[in-house]
Amino acid sequence: MNKADSERMAGILEAMGYHEAAAELEADLVLYNTCTIRDNAEQKVYSYLGRQARRKRTHPHLKLIVAGCVAQQEGEALLRRIPELDLVMGPQHANRLEALLTQVDNGQQVVATDDNHILEDLTTARRDSTICAWVNVIYGCNERCTYCVVPSVRGKEQSRSPEAIRREIEGLAASGFREITLLGQNIDAYGRDLPGITPEGRRQNTLTDLLHHIHDVEGIERIRFATSHPRYFTERLIEACSDLPKLCEHFHIPFQSGDNDVLKAMARGYTVERYRRIVNRIRERMPDAAISTDVIVAFPGETDAQFQNTLNVVEEVGFDQVNTAAYSPRPNTPAATWTNQLPEAVKVERLQELNTLVERVARQRNARYAGRVEQVLAEGVNPKNPQQLMGRTRTNRLTFFAAEEPEGCRYSPGDLVAVQINSVRSFSLSGTPVQ
Numbered sequence: 290m291n292k293a294d295s296e297r298m299a300g301i302l303e304a305m306g307y308h309e310a311a312a313e314l315e316a317d318l319v320l321y322n323t324c325t326i327r328d329n330a331e332q333k334v335y336s337y338l339g340r341q342a343r344r345k346r347t348h349p350h351l352k353l354i355v356a357g358c359v360a361q362q363e364g365e366a367l368l369r370r371i372p373e374l375d376l377v378m379g380p381q382h383a384n385r386l387e388a389l390l391t392q393v394d395n396g397q398q399v400v401a402t403d404d405n406h407i408l409e410d411l412t413t414a415r416r417d418s419t420i421c422a423w424v425n426v427i428y429g430c431n432e433r434c435t436y437c438v439v440p441s442v443r444g445k446e447q448s449r450s451p452e453a454i455r456r457e458i459e460g461l462a463a464s465g466f467r468e469i470t471l472l473g474q475n476i477d478a479y480g481r482d483l484p485g486i487t488p489e490g491r492r493q494n495t496l497t498d499l500l501h502h503i504h505d506v507e508g509i510e511r512i513r514f515a516t517s518h519p520r521y522f523t524e525r526l527i528e529a530c531s532d533l534p535k536l537c538e539h540f541h542i543p544f545q546s547g548d549n550d551v552l553k554a555m556a557r558g559y560t561v562e563r564y565r566r567i568v569n570r571i572r573e574r575m576p577d578a579a580i581s582t583d584v585i586v587a588f589p590g591e592t593d594a595q596f597q598n599t600l601n602v603v604e605e606v607g608f609d610q611v612n613t614a615a616y617s618p619r620p621n622t623p624a625a626t627w628t629n630q631l632p633e634a635v636k637v638e639r640l641q642e643l644n645t646l647v648e649r650v651a652r653q654r655n656a657r658y659a660g661r662v663e664q665v666l667a668e669g670v671n672p673k674n675p676q677q678l679m680g681r682t683r684t685n686r687l688t689f690f691a692a693e694e695p696e697g698c699r700y701s702p703g704d705l706v707a708v709q710i711n712s713v714r715s716f717s718l719s720g721t722p723v724q
């Protein structure tokens with residue numbers, strides 16, 4: 290989400306006539322788009338800002354901006370901490386960057402952190418890839434997971450209309466993009482704030498309805514979405530993913546903890562049993578589907594036995610990929626105020642144990658690819674080997690392969706290539722094109 294916001298803001302700056310500076314310390318305008326999901330990401334930005342603030346004392350024309358979730362969380366306090374700042378802007382204001390910079394040009398020091406209706410962005414994002422694009426479909430989150438800072442910094446859910454989303458995807462297809470990932474903090478909440486009930490009494494404009502609405506955009510070959518919430522993941526959605534051919538068989542569904550009491554303390558609103566049922570249903574319909582997840586260890590009060598339950602779920606489900614994190618107390622969240630915080634040493638130890646297991650499970654899962662022919666969408670040249678292209682399988686596995694076949698056929702980014710897999714590692718594959 291943060292990266293998608295960065296691409297949008299970079300697009301606004303380019304449309305205003307800015308271009309990328311050769312180095313961070315040579316730029317006339319520096320914008321840090323910040324993340325506050327964990328404390329170490331937040332601390333990093335303060336050290337970058339310190340360097341730029343010192344530079345501003347000798348380069349007064351420098352415009353210094355903090356955007357994103359740290360900006361939203363700290364607001365005015367950031368100006369007191371770093372008075373050299375020109376603009377502090379929360380994520381809901383990303384599309385207003387040009388208007389905010391006009392205020393800065395008029396000599397104001399601006400803080401834009403109030404609740405804001407997110408307007409459709411009229412400029413074009415400056416995307417890092419020319420093949421795969423993020424498409425925001427819902428901003429914000431109405432959940433209240435007790436560890437999570439997102440609702441307080443990204444605000445209430447705001448869904449874009451299906452028509453605006455489709456228009457954006459058609460534009461992407463016309464510019465040569467082949468894959469899109471629909472984005473939302475909790476993408477299953479898509480459409481809850483839009484009107485519409487079917488004659489059968491079902492809510493219209495769900496994520497499933499949106500997938501049907503955009504599926505036939507010509508030129509787009511693959512569709513993904515993230516992030517799913519186990520509480521809202523529906524049978525209808527699983528059916529749509531299995532019936533619609535462009536939907537990739539990869540699901541990112543955070544389970545966070547394998548223990549029902551911890552899940553309750555996290556206020557996640559589902560049980561381990563429900564999570565298992567979702568995974569089983571997906572695998573019944575799409576046996577080869579990849580499932581990735583997020584896990585937090587050492588949540589306040591987590592016992593050894595509860596941690597063991599998390600390890601058991603990781604082992605049992607056989608995830609293709611797991612984003613792991615030790616619990617980090619975040620401002621304005623209930624769990625940060627609880628007295629049963631675990632010591633740092635326990636966090637480190639549990640994280641290491643989980644990471645070791647995750648690597649073994651991912652290697653076992655990856656073993657199934659050996660010798661298989663996979664469809665890979667070439668996304669670019671391997672930066673470490675210009676003779677190779679890199680891309681991903683439909684199941685989101687990073688794959689490297691020779692750009693040229695022995696018969697002389699050459700492939701380019703954007704091509705869908707059949708690749709025979711001959712080398713399998715924990716987190717990537719290599720192979721040879723076969724046609």
Ligand code: SF4
Nearest residue numbers: 430432434437439474
């Ligand atoms: S659903 Fe996700 S973004 Fe929303 S509060 Fe929970 S963890 Fe945070």
